[in-house]
Amino acid sequence: MPVQSHIASEQPGSGLLGAGDIRRLAMEAGITPTKKLGQNFVIDPGTVRRIVHEAGIHAGESVLEVGPGLGSLTLGLLESGADVHAIEIDAALARKLASTVREFMPEAAERLSVLNMDALQVQARDIPDFEDGRPFSLVANLPYNVATPVILTLLARFPALNSLLVMVQKEVADRLVAQPGTKIYGVPSVKLAWYGNAQRAGSVGRNVFWPAPNVDSALVRFQRTQGNHQPDDTRAVFAIIDAAFRQRRKTLHAALRGLVHDSAYQICGIDPKRRGETLSIDEFESLSLAESGRPFQEQHNLEASGSGYDAKLS
Structure with missing residues (x-):
């Protein structure tokens, strides 16, 4: 499925972020994308809406987003009417996210909560809204270097994490959905299958990111089917x-x-x-x-x- 490019109005209150918005917000926050944190920000509103659509997110649902960055996907999730709980390891980005939402989508500001923390360290007690057992989804543009451990860690710690739609490096996506007997079938493939079913949900071009990565990306859809393991x-x-x-x-x-x-x-x-x-x-x-x-x-x-x-x- 090809990525459809859209031109954002790039004006305060218009909704989603375009390339100019992203660069301005990064400059205001004194942020330079780093390879260490796997920071590649989505600059195409069409790609954001595609991800939200593929995830099947609807108004009133709860969503966990890991690595929201400057807020491209966050705004798309809020646009759907969902409540978004964002986990961001970069303190500067975490501080900037709430103000970005207030600028571009003020009516949705109360549906966002931001946790400045490493997603690999987060526990259920850190997000009280998820302690009641109601199902929620993970939707995220995951840093390539930690995508697999983040997914498996959150599935283990949050039994109510019922589904996910993540954008990851193409090779990571291939390994996550690989089947027995194939060359790329390995530990990530089997451990993810322990919790449920994963499948590819399409490819994403490099031109929708700033800065453009040196690798191709893909979407992975997952549905928990195996219940809660001891x-x-x-x-x-x-x-x-x-x-x-x-x-x-x-x-x-x-x-x-x-x-x-x-x-x-x-x-x-x-x-x-x-x-x-x-x-x-x-x-x-x-x-x-x-x-x-x-x-x-x-x-x-x-x-x-x-x-x-x-x-x-x-």
Whole structure:
């Protein structure tokens, strides 16, 4: 789907931000975009409205935005009638965001809250409005260098985070939606699948950003489908996933030695000669459940006996 370019009026109170608005706001705040924080600001109102549309955001809904920057997407979300909770790590940008909304969309100012914090450190208690369990969405232009950990961290800490629409580097998007057996299928693909279903929602050109990045971008849509996992279950499954992909050319039997016993493969019907890159999230979960469900004595009396499988399985 091609990006449709629109010309913004770039006048106070007009709504969304254009290129001239972005540069003026950055100058006023003394902000120079930095690669360290992955700052590439969206300057095309058409792209902003496209993201909001793809996210399916409606009036009265609650939205979490990570890395709002100078407010391009924030204003688009507010334009939809949603309540926006923005998390911004850059103190200067966090201070500027509220005044930008008051300038361009004053009627929506009361529907914005800004938290100056690292999204990887945020807890449910930091955003009281999300503690009541009502579903909310994540919609964000995520910094490329932290996109995957931000997504997985927020899904783990906010059980009510029901859906997301994020703009990320194209290669990151490809990994997030990759399927078993493909070359780019890996830890991000499997861990995101633990929580629900992800799919590509289109591409975004470089010309809609200031400064223009050296990479292409893409949209990823996600819907939580797996309910709320217990933390212990998540840790157990993720430990197996991490080990299986640490040396992805190894068989499961070799990669998971000391973590998964031979009988677990038999219980769940998974061939230990397979590689981790061929397993679906359901198979990783089955392997974890089979391991955790083995009798206590069997799990704690095996060090002397070894694995019981022939070395050729490695």
